[in-house]
Amino acid sequence: MELIDRYVNAVGKRLHPSRRESVEVELRASILDALESRGASPDSEEDVVAVLSALGEPERLAEEYQPNRRYVIGPELFPLFMRTVRVALVTLVVSSMLGFGILLLLGGLAGFRAGTLLVEVLGFAVQAALVVSVVLVAVFAWLQRAEVRLPRSLHPNATTWDPRSLPARNAAEEAPRFEVLVGLVAAAVVLVVLGGIGQVAREMVPRVSAGVRPLLLDGVIANAMLLQVGLVSSALAHAIALLQGNWRSYTRGMRLLADSIAVVVFVRLPFQLIEYRSPLLEAGLSRNLVNWLIANALIVALVLVAIVGTYWWRAWRKRGGASSGRASQVVSVAATALLALSVADCVVAPRTTNATNATNATNAGAGGRGPDSLRWEDNASPAGELRRHEYRSARFAEQHRSIRWSGSVHSFNRTAMSQIVRPKIAIAAVDAVRATTDAARP
């Protein structure tokens, strides 16, 4: 009899409380009926074992009583669960990005470091997404366990499915292996070059203190972390597309994130120039040149926003047409050009640095006459004038520590690039280019 009690209990404890008692009573009666029909006593262990063996393992029998209980989230609830998770995560990502955009607009002019901000926002979004997912799993698992019945309107088969609602087959969703591979390699190369720029910037710390800072490089460095997030996102999207053989909504979303970041960087550049306008003018740079720089940066940003925006708008309307790929290509070309110009900026810098150091030493000896007496001042070419303005603005920054870009490069070098990304290949490449350029100079 004790064996029967143990068996009945083993089944009952796996059942929903609402049906446990009645199942236990029924099961016990059925076992005793089976023993009776065999002419056996409930105290005959051999017969009890035979009857219980015929009933099967308690776990299996309990599962038969409630087939959906083996799921954490059963097939009836799962579509609603997935829909809820999708809505929650999309809301989270959109609100985070919206928040980031607003903070960027508010803080961008006040010298916010967008990369750090984005990393913080993304970190928050990932944490929040994890919490939301765990909470949703817990809620749906409880609904499953409590056997809550879905209202008819929420049932997976509540609406009749129409095959005509299927999206048209879109050739652009296919990701040709070669194109995706090129995208992946390009993102990786740009990431490495960006790392190299960080290294160059680190090496340039003494030169900064000597008063020379390439302006374009500064723009890139200020956005380096932001660019890194975008490039990693792009590389990941391409790698996943390479494995899957086609573009999906989330890989396209990652590419859109990468493109958006690049566009944000380009939009920030003129604002940074506007922020430095007064110091630049005070440092002696001609008003025309400053305005020319700002206007050019603005035009480049606007053209890029227009082109990329148009392509993405087309892609959106055609449900991921080839336009999204073209938008990424345009962004890649623009970003590469920006980085190439920055690298060129670094490569040119050493000669002026040496001249500056030498001149500074002379100036110091002569009572510190200031930068206007530099020997490249008489170089009337636009590049020469630009170089002179860089020198002057950096000198100005040196004297007025309130200017953020001068301070940011130190903290930047101590943290991100010098600690995280320091690809030797890029450094070697930059060194090689620099050596070649130096050798070519008279």
Add this chain to the structure above:
Amino acid sequence: MGKQRADRHDEAPPAEVIEKLTLELRRGVIVLACLSQLDEASYGYELQQRLAEQGMEIEQGTLYPLLRRLQEQRLLAEEWNVEGSRPRKYYRLTKAGRQARDALRVQWDDMSAVLDALLATGRGG
């Protein structure tokens, strides 16, 4: 190579495959078998014995949960009899249960006829 593959396809299917297919075939049929016997109230063990006598062997571990599911679907009604040596739960067809049984019977007759014809015209016949 091709011959080897053909030979492999000619092998008898493993016993567990046949067992699984038989289980799937029986799964729907046992519902109709139960409904067919419950115009009069009956308890689980009694029903199992009655079905077995007529050649429909159903394991107790399958039958008891099935009866409860049919009851939850309102096709069976329960009646507790506490007069005997122990309380017994009796099941009886409800009105909905009778309608379901009749509908399933029509389906069964149709399917049976179609399958008979198919098996007769195919190689199975």
